[in-house]
Amino acid sequence: xxxxxxxxxxxxxxxxxxxxxxxxxxxxxxxxxxxxxxxxxxxxxxxxxxxxxxxxxxxxxxxxxxxxxxxxxxxxxxxxxxxxxxxxxxxxxxxxxxxxxxxxxxxxxxxxxxxxxxxxxxxxxxxxxxxxxxxxxxxxxxxxxxxxxxxxxxxxxxxxxxxxxxxxxxxxxxxxxxxxxxxxxxxxxxxxxxxxxxxxxxxxxxxxxxxxxxxxxxxxxxxxxxxxxxxxxxxxxxxxxxxxxxxxxxxxxxxxxxxxxxxxxxxxxxxxxxxxxxxxxxxxxxxxxxxxxxxxxxxxxxxxxxxxxxxxxxxxxxxxxxxxxxxxxxxx
Amino acid sequence: xxxxxxxxxxxxxxxxxxxxxxxxxxxxxxxxxxxxxxxxxxxxxxxxxxxxxxxxxxxxxxxxxxxxxxxxxxxxxxxxxxxxxxxxxxxxxxxxxxxxxxxxxxxxxxxxxxxxxxxxxxxxxxxxxxxxxxxxxxxxxxxxxxxxxxxxxxxxxxxxxxxxxxxxxxxxxxxxxxxxxxxxxxxxxxxxxxxxxxxxxxxxxxxxxx
Numbered sequence: 041x042x043x044x045x046x047x048x049x050x051x052x053x054x055x056x057x058x059x060x061x062x063x064x065x066x067x068x069x070x071x072x073x074x075x076x077x078x079x080x081x082x083x084x085x086x087x088x089x090x091x092x093x094x095x096x097x098x099x100x101x102x103x104x105x106x107x108x109x110x111x112x113x114x115x116x117x118x119x120x121x122x123x124x125x126x127x128x129x130x131x132x133x134x135x136x137x138x139x140x141x142x143x144x145x146x147x148x149x150x151x152x153x154x155x156x157x158x159x160x161x162x163x164x165x166x167x168x169x170x171x172x173x174x175x176x177x178x179x180x181x182x183x184x185x186x187x188x189x190x191x192x193x194x195x196x197x198x199x200x201x202x203x204x205x206x207x208x209x210x211x212x213x214x215x216x217x218x219x220x221x222x223x224x225x226x227x228x229x230x231x232x233x234x235x236x237x238x239x240x241x242x243x244x245x246x247x248x249x250x251x252x253x254x255x256x257x258x259x260x261x262x263x264x265x266x267x268x269x270x271x272x273x274x275x276x277x278x279x280x281x282x283x284x285x286x287x288x289x290x291x292x293x294x295x296x297x298x299x300x301x302x303x304x305x306x307x308x309x310x311x312x313x314x315x316x317x318x319x320x321x322x323x324x325x326x327x328x329x330x331x332x333x334x335x336x337x338x339x340x341x342x343x344x345x346x347x348x349x350x351x352x353x354x355x356x357x358x359x360x361x362x363x364x365x366x367x368x369x370x371x372x
Numbered sequence: 373x374x375x376x377x378x379x380x381x382x383x384x385x386x387x388x389x390x391x392x393x394x395x396x397x398x399x400x401x402x403x404x405x406x407x408x409x410x411x412x413x414x415x416x417x418x419x420x421x422x423x424x425x426x427x428x429x430x431x432x433x434x435x436x437x438x439x440x441x442x443x444x445x446x447x448x449x450x451x452x453x454x455x456x457x458x459x460x461x462x463x464x465x466x467x468x469x470x471x472x473x474x475x476x477x478x479x480x481x482x483x484x485x486x487x488x489x490x491x492x493x494x495x496x497x498x499x500x501x502x503x504x505x506x507x508x509x510x511x512x513x514x515x516x517x518x519x520x521x522x523x524x525x526x527x528x529x530x531x532x533x534x535x536x537x538x539x540x541x542x543x544x545x546x547x548x549x550x551x552x553x554x555x556x557x558x559x560x561x562x563x564x565x566x567x568x569x570x571x572x573x574x575x576x577x578x579x580x581x582x
Contacts, residue, residue: 149508153428160436186444
């Protein structure tokens with residue numbers, strides 16, 4: 041009986057986490073479009089509900105009622121699995137995100153590795169969708185994204201090593217607590233910039249949205265998808281973007297910590313700070329989408345392998361030497 | 373404990389079935405997907421025995437990078453249509469004896485190792501250092517690899533580097549007639565290199581690529 045109770049308690053906790061995440065994904069889509077429109081001096085979605093807040097819900101409703109078309113020559117099982125994989129991977133990663141010192145679903149030892157692993161699995165949704173469609177544009181999009189995401193993962197991994205050198209633990213809560221005196225964005229500022237750009241590439245956001253470059257590939261790997269299955273790709277993509285923002289704020293911006301430990305700031309509950317930081321990073325993502333033109337493919341690869349990777353490797357050596365010389369290495 | 377056993381059997385069943393499906397499945401791309409499933413369930417098994425670092429690294433390296441490249445190559449080679457014919461046809465089955473030989477050797481190796489582990493533990497007792505069970509396994513791995521086994525660790529890195537350079541050398545072709553972009557050239561161009569003012573005589577024209 042006790043086990044059953046624990047089981048239902050866990051289910052309740054998971055729902056308590058996932059439903060806000062899904063709702064905020066819907067809100068964030070609206071915010072993205074509003075920021076985009078604001079930069080381009082348009083109005084953006086402003087009709088449905090106050091300030092157009094319910095626009096995403098209206099869109100979702102439209103997708104639900106649309107017919108799902110499965111191409112006759114596609115590999116049906118993989119075609120249907122692909123959006124499910126994308127969505128699931130985008131949601132399971134939230135299990136380890138710490139919203140405060142106590143408010144975390146799974147406080148595991150290797151939290152950051154788990155996040156990294158799940159975000160590196162994200163490429164499968166795209167490859168599966170692109171290949172199973174059995175059509176040229178989706179396939180080209182899938183191949184592009186496979187190469188792109190694998191390349192930028194490497195530099196994200198090296199950046200994570202930089203942070204871990206300063207922390208001495210793979211646990212996400214430890215990473216946040218290590219930043220109580222100084223957020224890592226200050227000593228590791230170049231790494232923060234590279235992480236931000238790599239996160240754009242990892243989530244296929246503009247200016248790195250080559251897998252779905254509409255001028256060349258129609259809609260890339262999503263071309264053959266319609267209705268609810270398209271909506272799942274879309275939700276998964278935005279959930280991944282939010283996750284990358286959360287990862288950035290945990291690694292560099294001090295997670296749930298308030299910027300200064302003074303009266304008006306330290307009464308605001310910890311999760312609010314994390315949400316504010318995620319929102320800040322997301323607005324940067326949205327601004328970048330509006331103001332930067334798309335990269336050419338060879339430039340993208342050059343940036344990843346010839347500039348980011350060597351630079352972040354050199355920074356690892358620098359950080360390690362600095363910590364060693366001033367005897368700041370954690371754990372001894 | 374029962375729940376633990378049930379979960380263990382679920383994961384190992386998935387691992388074994390997907391390993392069989394890798395070889396049996398007719399479509400090569402499906403084989404790769406089953407291979408990925410196999411990797412994932414094996415990393416779940418690693419996590420279950422408490423080797424969470426190994427499990428996560430397995431996910432990141434094998435599933436996140438190696439299998440993506442596998443998939444990439446298999447899709448690019450367009451072998452998806454090429455059915456796995458030799459498995460069914462008895463005509464040219466030169467693969468089966470070789471495969472059988474390899475699998476028999478692996479089977480006997482496993483019997484020796486697992487039998488020794490079970491019945492003669494001192495036979496395999498080659499652990500030279502003490503393992504501290506208080507630390508997390510990430511910490512204990514790090515403190516062993518980077519101190520006692522640093523030379524072997526560096527050596528294995530060298531082996532990988534040699535393999536990488538070999539692969540690059542084998543596939544590298546210098547193609548002529550490809551326009552390459554050089555940022556330094558573009559940035560260091562100024563008005564003098566880019567613009568030339570010419571007085572054009574009437575009805576003569578100008579040669580551009582002089």
